[in-house]
Amino acid sequence: MSTARNNGFPAGGDLRLDSVIKAGGTELTIENAMHMGWVRQAANGFEWIGPGSHPEVKKNPDSSQISPAQNTQEPPTDQREESQQKLPEGVEPFTPEVEAQVAQAISGIPQPMISEAVVHVLEHGPESLNYDQLASLTGLSAAEVQQRAASVIGAFTAQADSIAKSMGIQEPQELWNWLHTNRGDAMKRAQRDMAFNRDTRMLRQLIQHAKDSLGPDEGSLKAAGYQTHVNDYGELLVNINGAWTLASVAQKMRLI
Incomplete structure (x- = not known):
């Protein structure tokens, strides 16, 4: 439960039915985990009752603490496959290594501040971020804020470039430039879907649209x-x- 995320970012103590958790090597919402009998709602939060041992999680800042005794047993393969199928359509999470990189980059920063920064980047570009202002709000140095922001932006950029290349685009940056110029509003919606929902469907549709419009190279x-x-x-x-x-x-x- 300590891995729970809201809109792609660590949930801390703010657990909801749509919070995404990791279980048995895959990801699913708390609501889906409840349907599978792995999680139940208690008077003071949510409690893991499925395979393995997860601590009871309360909706307060202390809820992210891990119980000293943990059973690392994973659910059977058929249960892992079933939970994988429960992932929302279009959702493409990062690799575990990149997930850890992003989690570390935003560690200790309040969720509203993260969301506001993401929206600002999507609207005005990463070069418009005021690192000195963010540093004063977070207690970090401006250099560290810039480094963390670059880490998160780099993760999403690498994912988008990988999708484009898998669809036959050799120079993704040229594609992004064309889409921002010719389908700017749609591109921003696709980026928002990726940033907040990890949903890549619209991005894939735009890539295909660009390929059809520009023709093969x-x-x-x-x-x-x-x-x-x-x-x-x-x-x-x-x-x-x-x-x-x-x-x-x-x-x-x-x-x-």
Whole structure:
């Protein structure tokens, strides 16, 4: 329960039904854990009663303390698979290493301040953050605040770049520039979904929209193993099963 998060950030003592917890190597909401019989609501908070041993968690600042005695037994495989299926559609958490990196970066900073900073970055860009002001509010040095902010921003940027590359984009930054220019409002909504809900569906939709609008590029096709050729009219062709086809047509037909 000490791993509980609200909107992607550590929950501390503010546990809710939609708080996300880690159990058996996967993530699920407290509400889903209750449906599975792993958590029950007590008079003073939520109590873990499922496989393994988790401490009772109360809705106060002391609730994040870990019980000295912990059983590290994990739920059976079928239960882990079931809980994995309970994750909301579109949610893509970080790797455990990056999750730990982000958690450390925001450790000790009040949730409202984190949310406000995230909104500010989404609206005005990371360069607009006033690190001196944040330092005075958090008790940290301006340099440490800047370092922590860079760690969080870097985690989300790396995740977005990874998604873009998995969808055939060789230069993600060029894609982000195009989307900010041509689909700015939608891009901000996609970033907000990622930052607060870990939901990447809209980002993926925007990437596909950009690919359809811009057409395939020769570098991406070659990297994917396709033979390419530019004809006398400057049109990009791609070899599909021995037949040369306009790359734009092949993409619309979902052949590449």
